[in-house]
Amino acid sequence: MYGIVNKSIEDLVIANFGRDKWEAVRERSGVDIDFFLSNEIYDDEVTYKIATAVSEEMNMTLSEVLIAFGEWWVVKTTKEKYPGLMESGGNNLRDFLINLPNFHNRVMLIYPKLTPPEFKVSDISAKGLNLHYFSKREGLQDFVRGIIQGLGIVYKTPVVLELIQSRNEGSSHEIFKVNW
8 A cells, every 4th residue: 555544544643642642553563664655655464554553552443443544534634635636526425426436547647556446336316326345455344434434524414324245245345325
């Protein structure tokens, strides 16, 4: 993953718990990297170790950490660092989610070595849709849940999420039923 992901987790911890807590997380993770460069690629294992250490240090489940990070990613990181990219996705939650399948094509202009997930939408209605999530990376469905919740915050649209299909249950990908 690109360093911006790890840097964003660091920012989340520091903003909510302080620098000392981040140092404790970094130490617990065993990751011996003093600072993350946004455009540098790091092994996925670094990110997983940090997320696990946050979970242990904050006495949270890994699911809670990933959801919180997904929200932070949308509400803080992308909104502050890439406002034009976010605005190009749509004027409301529905439009943004419908345009999400094309979103990572634009992100890859910034991060050409990105291995992005793939999204598809189906069953679109005035009040919801099904969001299909395909990824080579395992275990990030709660991060996606947090991203969707974060988009709801950004667009001031309360969302109700239901995971209706999961790789954990033998499916090829996740499907989130998203209602607003």
